[in-house]
Amino acid sequence: MYIYSVVIPHYNNTEDLKRCLDSIPERDDVQVVVVDDNSDPAKVDFDHFPGVGRKNTEVVFSKGENGKGPGYARNVGIDHAQGRWIVFCDCDDYLLPEVNEAMDEYKDSDVDVVYFKVAKKTWEGEFSSYEMFNSAIDEAKKENKPDAISYGVPSPIAKFMKRDFLAANNIRFQQITGGDDILFSIRIALALKRYALSDTQLYCVVDRPGSLTRNNRWQGFCSYTLACCEAYKLMEPVGKGDLAYSWTASWWGRLRAENMCQAVLLLPKVIEAMGWKKALHCFRKARKVKRWNWKHREK
Numbered sequence: 001m002y003i004y005s006v007v008i009p010h011y012n013n014t015e016d017l018k019r020c021l022d023s024i025p026e027r028d029d030v031q032v033v034v035v036d037d038n039s040d041p042a043k044v045d046f047d048h049f050p051g052v053g054r055k056n057t058e059v060v061f062s063k064g065e066n067g068k069g070p071g072y073a074r075n076v077g078i079d080h081a082q083g084r085w086i087v088f089c090d091c092d093d094y095l096l097p098e099v100n101e102a103m104d105e106y107k108d109s110d111v112d113v114v115y116f117k118v119a120k121k122t123w124e125g126e127f128s129s130y131e132m133f134n135s136a137i138d139e140a141k142k143e144n145k146p147d148a149i150s151y152g153v154p155s156p157i158a159k160f161m162k163r164d165f166l167a168a169n170n171i172r173f174q175q176i177t178g179g180d181d182i183l184f185s186i187r188i189a190l191a192l193k194r195y196a197l198s199d200t201q202l203y204c205v206v207d208r209p210g211s212l213t214r215n216n217r218w219q220g221f222c223s224y225t226l227a228c229c230e231a232y233k234l235m236e237p238v239g240k241g242d243l244a245y246s247w248t249a250s251w252w253g254r255l256r257a258e259n260m261c262q263a264v265l266l267l268p269k270v271i272e273a274m275g276w277k278k279a280l281h282c283f284r285k286a287r288k289v290k291r292w293n294w295k296h297r298e299k
Helices: 014-022 070-080 098-106 131-143 163-168 180-191 218-238 241-258 260-265 267-274 276-286
Strands: 004-010 030-037 057-062 085-088 113-121 127-129 159-162 195-206
Touching: 004 014, 004 070, 014 030, 030 070, 057 070, 070 085, 070 180, 085 163, 098 113, 098 195, 113 131, 131 195, 159 163, 180 218, 218 241, 218 267, 241 260, 241 267, 241 276, 260 267, 267 276
Parallel strands: 004 030, 004 085, 030 057, 113 195
Antiparallel strands: 085 159, 113 127, 113 159
């Protein structure tokens, strides 16, 4: 019987996927589910696909006319997961050795989510602390509640999540171009009652040029903006609306800098979420946002 299921969405990046798989402890209680989202055969050697034949590893090949995105792949991974806990890992990131001890520590815990700290690695190989995650955990521990990390950092990484908790609350990823994990994380925050905050750093984010969150495609900015609007609807009733408002202004501003016409077309959606007065104020704030440059993003 598996205790942990590590779910990895993949698209056109087998070299990093090999590194990710190598970082996962080969334990009898750890299942690995790799979901390939219709990678390009010109870029991926499917005859020697990473993970095929690896112990306790299932590789799911999602075929179709086009890739359906990381949200779809993660949902497929949830469906194939058999462990008590689900752990998400992006294929271009990897787990740190401390994960092995953490799996022993929390395997019988009665909490629903465990939040961990994160390291980051630049494309040039420099390591540092990922302060967006780590300072949020420190603040959450100081306040003795998880709001800073559960609402403040909408990401599925660096968490152990009970599979039954996700199922009972119907928590799934949106199947959209970008921001598929925002509502997933907010719904966890809304349903969460039992949690643990750990100082263990067990996940490493790698800044990679060309990855989904580090590009200037306006379609992704549009998707993020709409996801933030949906988050606002959920967060405003619990007093967290200002946070979702700031996310919306940031992504809407990046969209405006790349494609003004598309940004204006989103105005009715933002009005629907926030009301016209706040939506117009949000757009004025968005106009101050400069063009996107992933190298200057805090990671």
